[in-house]
Amino acid sequence: MNHHTMSHRRPVRIGHLAAFTALALAVAACTVGTGNDNPDTTPDDDADTTAVEEGEATGAGGTVQVVTHDSFHVSEDLISQFESDSGYTLSFSAPGDGGALVNQLILTKDAPLGDVAYGIDNSFASRGIAENVFSPYTSAALPPAAEDYLIDGGNELTPIDVGDVCLNIDTAWYAEAGIAEPSDLADLTGPDYADHVVVTNPATSSPGLAFLLATVAEFGDGWTQYWQDLADNGLLVVDSWSTAYSEEFSGSVGQGPRPVALSYSTSPAFEVGPDGEDPTTTAMLASCFRQVEYAGVLAGADNPEGAEAFIDFLLSDAVQADIPGQMYMYPVNHDLELPQEWTQWAPLAEEPLTVDPAEIDENRQDWIQAWTDIVIG
Known part of the structure; x- marks a missing residue:
């Protein structure tokens, strides 16, 4: 690190x-x-x-x-x-x-x-x-x-x-809003999902770094353009998992304004209701690292x-x-x-996004710096 x-x-x-x-x-x-x-x-x-x-x-x-x-x-x-x-x-x-x-x-x-x-x-x-x-x-x-x-x-x-680091979706929020849930990373750059997403900073958060790596795996050399598109679409970046999931996410205890938050594929299992009600959140398995x-x-x-x-x-x-x-x-x-x-x-993704550990080691600092220049400025 x-x-x-x-x-x-x-x-x-x-x-x-x-x-x-x-x-x-x-x-x-x-x-x-x-x-x-x-x-x-x-x-x-x-x-x-x-x-x-x-x-x-x-x-x-x-x-x-x-x-x-x-x-x-x-x-x-x-x-x-x-x-x-x-x-x-x-x-x-x-x-x-x-x-x-x-x-x-x-x-x-x-x-x-x-x-x-x-x-x-x-x-x-x-x-x-x-x-x-x-x-x-x-x-x-x-x-x-x-x-x-x-x-x-x-x-x-x-x-x-x-474990899998994944975006989590508030399915109840989307049902009430009458908007189709996003199904993959590319969806989130569209106008229907403006101001929907909160993630954590890869320079200050382990899940944030994992999600950055997920976008590298998914988009290859186009990962920087993807983050520029996300930023232009109202992306919110916070420093910690607890802020993203427990405060800004609409689907957890904080009942925040954002229906897509970076967390784990296991998170919906902890949203089961006190009487066994099904959780109203799900992990976007196509986003998992x-x-x-x-x-x-x-x-x-x-x-x-x-x-x-x-x-x-x-x-x-x-x-x-x-x-x-x-x-x-x-x-x-x-x-x-x-x-x-x-x-x-809390399923694991059948086809998780991965990056070779040696490639991560070689590029980690440069990727974080590039991300910071694009998203934070």
Whole structure:
């Protein structure tokens, strides 16, 4: 990430605490790891205890310093269970969002901040790898489907979760206004959608950067003209996700004036009514940029064995099932059952927009500067 400060990725929206709690409980109910009391599932004891058994064999113990982005959350009971089973004690620090995290890891690579890092996404992964921040590690717990997310097929970073940054649409607003909902990015430059869109600044917001990358992927060399057309059509730019979604967007708690806001494909699942009413928002799946978050053992770690055990822990069934309700992301293990609300209202895009991580690393700063010149002036 550049040296701009990024916003929190997805703060919990207080107005949706009930829906969030219900979804978290539903995720916990389908956990297939240790402690699952669902009679219809059988825990994989060998998979869940491998790291613990290996730790015992090598005299595991001591503190594992975990460096994360500031939206990291795993249920406390899972943390406690890991510490009890493994003999390690986890200590957490969070220097900022995913971009700030990578910056700090690079600046301190000769005296690393910890043993293991979580939260580096594909917008910044190549930069960390190029700076030799991480030590190679291949976890035996990595599910086969996750191998598609490895950076250039390497093992410096382990994929943990995935999600899509997408424009969200207030379907009720469009129905009441008698205007057809926009179906793709190009629609939003038309006169029917003047003053409809709010996005976040890619220099100050992780979703904002992801959406900028989505337009690069969609329009190629024409991405700058697309942003000029959006700006001419009444685009609103704000600094943080919470301002865009919770204040300016008409479809969420703020009931703002704009019916199209940048958020996540998972957001509609948190707009389900208190009595189970269908949400009146949807994600524009044609606008989605696929975000992958990684963990890695830090080069020069004091406790590399503990770092590896923590990565195995993040890939365990229990933690993977915990991720949707805690961090609004999809587990990298696609075989786990998800809550109905999640599968119905929070789909991943079938054909997400992507940019090669190496290309992102080479052009990120220039793209942000070009965007700033066009949109901010």
